Amino acid sequence: MTIVFTVYFFIIGMLITSFTNVVGLRIPVGESIVRPRSHCPNCGHVLGALELTPVLGYLALRGKCRVCQLPISAKYPALELLGGVLYAYAFYQFGWSMQFVLTLILTSLLFILVMSDLAYMLVPNKILLFFLPISLIVRYLSPYENWYNPIIGGIVGFSLLFAIFLASRQGMGAGDVKLFGLLGIFLGPLDVVIALFVSAFVGSIIGLTLLGLKRVERKQPIPFVPSIAIGTLLTYYFADDWVTLYLDLFL
Numbered sequence: 001m002t003i004v005f006t007v008y009f010f011i012i013g014m015l016i017t018s019f020t021n022v023v024g025l026r027i028p029v030g031e032s033i034v035r036p037r038s039h040c041p042n043c044g045h046v047l048g049a050l051e052l053t054p055v056l057g058y059l060a061l062r063g064k065c066r067v068c069q070l071p072i073s074a075k076y077p078a079l080e081l082l083g084g085v086l087y088a089y090a091f092y093q094f095g096w097s098m099q100f101v102l103t104l105i106l107t108s109l110l111f112i113l114v115m116s117d118l119a120y121m122l123v124p125n126k127i128l129l130f131f132l133p134i135s136l137i138v139r140y141l142s143p144y145e146n147w148y149n150p151i152i153g154g155i156v157g158f159s160l161l162f163a164i165f166l167a168s169r170q171g172m173g174a175g176d177v178k179l180f181g182l183l184g185i186f187l188g189p190l191d192v193v194i195a196l197f198v199s200a201f202v203g204s205i206i207g208l209t210l211l212g213l214k215r216v217e218r219k220q221p222i223p224f225v226p227s228i229a230i231g232t233l234l235t236y237y238f239a240d241d242w243v244t245l246y247l248d249l250f251l
């Protein structure tokens with residue numbers, strides 16, 4: 001049965017990510033997430049059921065608007081596919097549990113923010129404020145070690161990034177500071193620090209790769225939220241293994 005539900009959540013994950021893409025594109029510019037219906041930004045053609053189907057819609061259209069032939073960005077199907085994989089993996093890891101619900105919430109939050117950062121270089125307050133109470137409630141409904149870990153995690157994440165924000169002046173956005181406060185609730189105080197290091201590492205690899213491929217200029221700012229999302233999820237799933245390995249090696 002696990003296999004059936006894993007496949008099920010792969011499909012659900014693609015559908016949710018298709019929705020979080022819309023949220024990430026519309027909320028930062030003050031648009032409603034239900035109206036108008038999804039349409040081509042060039043010719044206004046309203047998308048039908050097939051065109052709205054995650055990944056398959058893109059493939060059926062061969063990556064172009066059916067009416068005006070404007071190319072559709074490959075980042076939409078790429079994110080949808082990745083969403084499918086991540087939601088399926090979350091179910092595979094945690095099964096029917098509150099930990100699974102918590103993981104779905106964290107993953108959705110990150111997908112919305114990645115879309116918004118890629119499109120506008122923005123981390124919208126509205127999204128952070130929406131997820132703040134939900135993350136606290138679900139965190140405390142999931143198994144947890146002690147009552148203060150999520151709170152201290154939030155404070156550590158926020159303070160650490162705030163210190164970097166003050167020191168770097170422009171290297172880091174205020175949105176990243178607030179985001180790490182929220183991530184600290186999910187991760188706890190130790191893992192949020194690990195997540196910061198992993199994110200910075202992932203960010204430097206992405207930055208150097210883009211520079212090497214000449215996709216960006218030397219001083220051009222690169223959206224950091226995708227690196228934060230990768231760093232956070234790697235930490236969320238694997239930090240316990242890393243800490244165990246570290247203790248085995250050095251103690």
Ligand SMILES: [Zn+2]
Binds near residue numbers: 041044065068
């Ligand atoms: Zn069009």
